[in-house]
Amino acid sequence: MKTQAEHARSGRTTPAMEAVAAVERVPATVVMAELASGRAVLPFNPAHRGLEPAIAGIAFRTKVNANIGRSGGASGDGCELGKLRAALRAKADFIMDLSVGPRLAGLRRRMLAACPKPFGTVPIYEAIERVRGRAEALTAEGLLSVIESQARQGVDFMTLHAGLRLRDLPLAARRKAGIVSRGGALIARWMASHRAENPLYSRWNDVMDICRSHDVTVSLGDGLRPGCLADAGDRAQFSELDTLGELVRRCRGRGVQVMVEGPGHVPLNRIPAQVRREARVCGGAPFYVLGPVVTDVAAGYDHISAAIGAASAACHGAALLCYVTPAEHLGLPTSREIHEGVMAFRLAAHAGDVARGLPGARDWDDAMTEARIRFDWKRQFRIALDGDRARRRYIQGRRARAPGSDFCSMCGRDYCAIRNSKKLCGALDSRAGRG
Amino acid sequence: MKTQAEHARSGRTTPAMEAVAAVERVPATVVMAELASGRAVLPFNPAHRGLEPAIAGIAFRTKVNANIGRSGGASGDGCELGKLRAALRAKADFIMDLSVGPRLAGLRRRMLAACPKPFGTVPIYEAIERVRGRAEALTAEGLLSVIESQARQGVDFMTLHAGLRLRDLPLAARRKAGIVSRGGALIARWMASHRAENPLYSRWNDVMDICRSHDVTVSLGDGLRPGCLADAGDRAQFSELDTLGELVRRCRGRGVQVMVEGPGHVPLNRIPAQVRREARVCGGAPFYVLGPVVTDVAAGYDHISAAIGAASAACHGAALLCYVTPAEHLGLPTSREIHEGVMAFRLAAHAGDVARGLPGARDWDDAMTEARIRFDWKRQFRIALDGDRARRRYIQGRRARAPGSDFCSMCGRDYCAIRNSKKLCGALDSRAGRG
Numbered sequence A, B: 001m002k003t004q005a006e007h008a009r010s011g012r013t014t015p016a017m018e019a020v021a022a023v024e025r026v027p028a029t030v031v032m033a034e035l036a037s038g039r040a041v042l043p044f045n046p047a048h049r050g051l052e053p054a055i056a057g058i059a060f061r062t063k064v065n066a067n068i069g070r071s072g073g074a075s076g077d078g079c080e081l082g083k084l085r086a087a088l089r090a091k092a093d094f095i096m097d098l099s100v101g102p103r104l105a106g107l108r109r110r111m112l113a114a115c116p117k118p119f120g121t122v123p124i125y126e127a128i129e130r131v132r133g134r135a136e137a138l139t140a141e142g143l144l145s146v147i148e149s150q151a152r153q154g155v156d157f158m159t160l161h162a163g164l165r166l167r168d169l170p171l172a173a174r175r176k177a178g179i180v181s182r183g184g185a186l187i188a189r190w191m192a193s194h195r196a197e198n199p200l201y202s203r204w205n206d207v208m209d210i211c212r213s214h215d216v217t218v219s220l221g222d223g224l225r226p227g228c229l230a231d232a233g234d235r236a237q238f239s240e241l242d243t244l245g246e247l248v249r250r251c252r253g254r255g256v257q258v259m260v261e262g263p264g265h266v267p268l269n270r271i272p273a274q275v276r277r278e279a280r281v282c283g284g285a286p287f288y289v290l291g292p293v294v295t296d297v298a299a300g301y302d303h304i305s306a307a308i309g310a311a312s313a314a315c316h317g318a319a320l321l322c323y324v325t326p327a328e329h330l331g332l333p334t335s336r337e338i339h340e341g342v343m344a345f346r347l348a349a350h351a352g353d354v355a356r357g358l359p360g361a362r363d364w365d366d367a368m369t370e371a372r373i374r375f376d377w378k379r380q381f382r383i384a385l386d387g388d389r390a391r392r393r394y395i396q397g398r399r400a401r402a403p404g405s406d407f408c409s410m411c412g413r414d415y416c417a418i419r420n421s422k423k424l425c426g427a428l429d430s431r432a433g434r435g
Helices: A004-009 A015-024 A028-037 A076-089 A104-114 A123-130 A140-151 A166-173 A182-194 A204-214 A235-253 A268-281 A302-316 A333-355 A362-375 A377-383 A387-396 A416-432 B004-009 B015-024 B026-035 B077-090 B104-114 B124-130 B140-155 B164-174 B184-194 B204-214 B235-251 B268-281 B304-318 B334-353 B363-373 B377-382 B387-396 B417-431
Strands: A064-066 A094-097 A117-123 A157-160 A218-220 A258-262 A287-290 A319-321 B063-068 B094-099 B120-122 B159-161 B216-222 B258-264 B287-290 B320-321
Touching: A004 A015, A004 A028, A004 B124, A015 A028, A015 A218, A015 A333, A015 B140, A064 B026, A076 A094, A076 A104, A076 A333, A104 A117, A104 A123, A104 A140, A117 A123, A123 A140, A123 A157, A123 A182, A140 A157, A140 A204, A140 B140, A140 B320, A166 A235, A166 A319, A166 B417, A182 B417, A204 A235, A235 A258, A235 B159, A258 A268, A268 A287, A268 A302, A268 B120, A268 B304, A268 B334, A287 A302, A302 A319, A302 A333, A302 B204, A302 B268, A302 B304, A319 A333, A333 B268, A333 B304, A362 A377, A362 A416, A362 B258, A377 A387, A416 B184, B004 B015, B015 B026, B026 B304, B063 B077, B063 B334, B077 B334, B094 B104, B104 B120, B104 B124, B104 B140, B104 B235, B124 B140, B124 B184, B140 B159, B140 B204, B164 B184, B204 B216, B204 B235, B216 B235, B216 B320, B235 B258, B235 B268, B258 B268, B268 B304, B287 B304, B304 B320, B304 B334, B363 B377, B363 B417, B377 B387
Parallel strands: A064 A094, A064 A319, A094 A117, A117 A157, A157 A218, A218 A258, A258 A287, A287 A319, B063 B094, B063 B320, B094 B120, B120 B159, B159 B216, B216 B258, B258 B287, B287 B320
Antiparallel strands: none
């Protein structure tokens, strides 16, 4: 079996490429070229039944990933499937299950069956569960065995913290917030206790063999992503990034699809340089950012803080945005918070697409504006980012209006700017003999 | 009586300047210099009893304005006072009352008495009410009389749409969304029906006389702000901006404090140039932006869309951010939505301050990070942007935790990255003989 990247490089389009070309409204040859160059990934594990192909890359609509998953005692399986449905209803493009704890394989099987979107995992969570939570007891074989079993199950992409090296630990120890990546901290504990190199790094060829044979897209985890503004862009982060650049080259050499994960917590003014640096160091591999949040103080509003950072990242070239929910830094998100997070991030992704001039991106805004100036509320609710919410909120204010009125409840009839402006334009038009 | 700008230009600091200097942690001479140059405004009407002085300008913390006010039948007076309290509780820095309809003066008197923050209005709303909603019946004398009576009441700053000129109407008529400024559309209707110049513009010297004698800060309204992405940065907008630049110079010539209002709806990539252009055309007068929203499709989430634009604007030099609430484009905000809007904008303002390197801005983030890595939840809730919300959300997830535990409910105990990272750092430190 060949990976999508290998097919692309041999100049062949696949049904999956054709499907995404139709969705993205570009020729299939563009999809092929982007996959061949490694600037895009099409996570498409043939074992994932019912998957609708989706692509992430600079030439395409910016995508949004929703993380779900239970932790310890919190959130039973039924609930996680409910969260998956909430994320899908809100139109997340990619889904990651970050569950830890017992019986992960069964939960994952049910999720994969219910998820038509590219589905990702962090295999170290299952590996650590198999050794009952003792990071020190992890083995390279154990990790590879989990990666392989998840690949067989149909996982489309996997976060692998292979770039966090033994040499980076002293750099991480100097930080204000240390290591805030759950997988990264586990790998770091293992390296520190064994005084040995990261097993994912030392066994990278074996990892690639598995990913290649199942066409699992590698998502290179940033175990040293900054966990606060103070740590953004420090030596630890960029030392790991250099290794990620090396691993990207090795993936490409083996025909494995690869993208690169990014921060985290970054001051707004430094996001453009972070995105450019990833592109340079990692040869244009799709950048998959977590937020980033642009302040550390906004617990309860981190979906907004992160949407600000994500919009800037998308504007400057990030291809996939991992959402952050209002529960970030406080707990696991509820279905409602998942909805909020996906919506905030779809908004950020679209704002980024408009800002970077993605062809056709602004058509959506223009259509909304046309409906708005015509007071065509039904059409506004049909095409809005979240028409259900807009409709509910509009109805709530309707006590102040007659039904079907040509003004909203913000200004009231006599003061409605659009109403006044339209009258005015009508008057100017008729004077100019245009109507 | 002299205005704060005149005192500053004569090299004298006032008690109000000293008060803001203490709050902003800068020498009073910095406040004086910024006011003298016109790069800052200190809206401080001596008739506004109980006002705590606050300054808006590039050298200081970015401020957030909350709009409140009733429209037509919606939201009675008691309710507007409740909304004022909601905005103050959420720590809005400036308040504007945009009420239209009957009995505005009495409502305003009660609001001014209850508002220790700079308080602004849009006098044309009361002027139009006095002519029972018929824009055509407005007179220059009527407008001046309202401006004067509001100045006597203690209004600290007023939005005056004086820059929208007769010559601009054909430009506005060509737009996709026309005129979306409520005051701007009223002025435009008046000009179109009388075929005469904007009375605020033709009587600008008289307007300035009133503002000077009460030290009312002029906020030059942008009647032609774009109401959709398609209209952003068009000839109509920039034609008005040129007039605003002229009016800024005239205000400064008369010792009147002045700031300039800005859009509205702007694609994210074009915000920096919009901010720079205002600074150039208006001689560095404080830029007071409404959002801007960065997409037209996000009704129900426009506080997030606008926070994205506002953070970018603040990062590039906007001094005052007018919030947008989740009700924008759909109705008048409830107290709860006012809270959401203020919080989203305080977040954006702070992110902007950190990004533009305002001295000391990041201390807040660093303090939050220190509390976070110590698992000092009480301190986090004490200093967070919205500690009450953070606490409530944290408690909601606590079922999964023992009280006082050293991990949050996101990862659970065994997988807590911070916990693992701290163990690791402790181990590395003790090996290095540091602990």
